Amino acid sequence: MSRYVLPLVAVVVLIIFLVIGLTRGDPRALPSPFIGKPAPQFELPTLKDPSATVGSAAFAGRVALVNVWATWCVQCRVEHQFLLDLAAKGDIPIYGINWRDTRPEALRWLQQLGDPYVASGFDVDGVVGIDWGVYGAPESFLVSADGVVLFKQLGPLNRQIWERDIVPLIVSGGAAQ
């Protein structure tokens, strides 16, 4: 009887690994190496005014949401209404990084769909995107008042994710400061 124990344990372990592997959601989603670390510094020309800049300095000292978006990104369109609602509530400033896009198209997007961003940086060649480890828009980063990345969302944000994952972080982050 005991000779069956080892193979049985091995099979059970294998099954556990398979179940974890098959049910852990989006297999393409990677853990961000930035969580708990200082957000990368950046400075970009703004979308609306190429002579002005926006960057990390703009939201230093307060909790902010950095949202990477592009007009070619279908999921960004899905996410957009949520960002507008969030901006309307005014709890947290949203800064955009317009990633690998063209200025006329991006401006038209904001004009037609509404602009939830305090400002959007225009990252035409994707350099800032790489610094932030972006690999698919939309991506959103919650940055604490002292510039640490608290959370990263890959794919569109929505109310459910916001309330489940992000609100508790804002509350605890606010209390800590």
Next chain:
Amino acid sequence: MKRFLILVVAILAVAPVAAIDTGKAFDDPELQARYEKMISEVRCLKCQNQSIKDSNVFLASDLRREIRRLIAEGKTDAEIQDFLITRYGEFALYRPRTSGKTLILWAAPFVLVFFGVFVMFRVLQHRMSMPIDDDTVNQGGAE
């Protein structure tokens, strides 16, 4: 049959055309060799079963550009790997580095081979201790 062969030849003919980086990045053959080795070992995060050498999505070309810039700046391979790992994590490298976190990746094949040999040994030992029916073999020395 002839049609099938034509199809096969046509499909095979596509592969070289699909190569992405045809231009040389560096005149120095040593730098070019480093560059090509580097980009063949970096995973395209957007198209996760390709290296950035084999992909033409813009993220791959952006990463190739950054690696080209870093090599031109005289950065070592280790520094370039650090650059990628701090941004995209260990997953970006097809050849993960040996560290506490990746130890299991490197050790697993050896552990598994060792385990297999161990099991095989145990099975053989067990069989050798079994009585042998074939009386043409004089096997008194088992066990």
